[in-house]
Amino acid sequence: MKSPLMTKRRNQHFIWLGAVVVVAVLPLVFGDGYSQTVILTIGLYAIFGIGLQLTMGTGGILNMGHAAFIGIGAYSSAIVTTKGGNPWVGMLVGIVVAGVLAFVVGLPILRLRSLYLAIATLCVALAVTNVLGFWTALTGGQNGVTGIVPFSIGDFSFIDLPSQIYLIWGFLLVAVLIRINLRYSVVGREFEAIKDSDLATSSLGINHGARRLQIFVIGSVIGAVGGSLYATYLSAITPDLFGFPFLIQIFVLVALGGMVSLWGAPIGAIAVVCLHEFVIPVISGGNAGPVEIVIFGVILVIVMIFAPNGLTDQVVSTTRRLVKIARRRRNHDEPSSVTPASKKVAA
């Protein structure tokens, strides 16, 4: 018997190869600086999105603290590199700090459910942004940090846009790969199962608490990696970059791309960055900031009401259902050779 598990993996290798090729040619096709900036930003936001998707979609944790973990990654890189440290060390410090904080904070608060958990994670986020804003000696306070050093390997520095795009999209592909692997693993299946029935998972001996904590740490660490890339790209950061408007952007990203769909984060990132770059400037007529947060807020509310699992997932599942209904009708109709036209329309 051929296992469908195996087949699933095989199919993905294919998509995978395509994705790598697309990334490789992106900066070549879009030669101008502006397009490249947009592509780079999409890559960054997709990484942020994957982190949030993992905690919210996979782990079922209503996580309002994600922006803070991105901020931790960014500031770790900023602080380490401006004090003469290697950017890779900066990223590593970000990973460790974000991971440890997620673990320490997650241990008590992940016992909470839904809204209480949202409030708890929001408090964590506020605490972190306060530290970033007011621990002036370390973080530069409201003035932030400038002169963040870009990544390099040997003598090669990721300083121009195309090489930054390769770096960021390279990390994005790894993040997507981790996500896909997680979904089609023992662990990923357990997460799906926990969301469906925690009674049944308990009765099979599965430890929810540990799994939720793990996914919270993984999602937060991926956010921190994104933050580290973000900081080295900008070369200067301030604490308000990681505030509430930023969090809303990532929420909209996940809402549009889907909570669970494997390629949802890149799709959502394209949507958010395009809205931000092309749509909102036109609508707002030069007053983008306040208008954007209103528009994103409205989008978030609408999507959450009509497609709580995200727009992409909703479209996919609705299509699947329609196909299923259509197929069932067709099978049903087969015995009679002449099908009334009206029936076909209904299907």
Next chain:
Amino acid sequence: MSAPSVLVDAALEVHGITKSFGGNHVLRNVDMSVSPGSLHFLIGPNGAGKTTLFNVISGFIRADAGTVSLFGSDVTGERARKVARQGLARTFQNLQLFASLTVAENVLMALHGQMKGGLPRAMTGLFVSREENREYERAYEWLDRFGLAKYASSMPSDLSYGDRRLVEIIRAFASQPKVVLLDEPAAGLGLSARANLFDVLKELHAGNMTIVLIEHDMKFGMALADEVTVLDVGTRIAHGTPAQVQKDDAVIAAYLGKRSVADA
């Protein structure tokens, strides 16, 4: 497993279980002893406390008093997942399948305990797929054994209610437990699905598995049972072989209005 020095003569031993919700005394000093390899039939009118007793045994709720032990090891007050790891599996009165997993994956979930579920492996995708595929085949074999292989890749929602019940039961047995608790597996099934379930339980029981069965269909349960425990408003009113219990006065009184338990 090192054999305990004391001779264990019960697979599942419930002693003095008492439980009340607020002022509502649901279980009063209940004893139940299930012999290894037997099918133990747990009966009682609606609200007698049968499901609550299952919840206490499987660690979903904590009793106010009393002890539960599995093959001689005390599991009183342990949490559900710990009790499961000690070899207790169960099904639920209201079906608990994983709706977003395929039928085969549902069964595969029961085999997770024996798989290497480490996070680094899961994230990198290394070394997992061979083991997973092997376990998947085992899950598939379980389905095949009960004629459900054709649904391996279907979603539970595509199956009839009876088949979904079967999948939940198969999932419970696939974890290779020492004791299985089945809470009204035949409820809501049509005649043919019921007959099919009967055969399935008979076969599983013949495999020397220890089973505790709650079921309102007396003929169904009595035909399978080796031992019976009868609860009524939280108290054990009778226990023994099917023949003994069916002619017990207290039992007949509890099922008032029915001439005998066998006709209930």
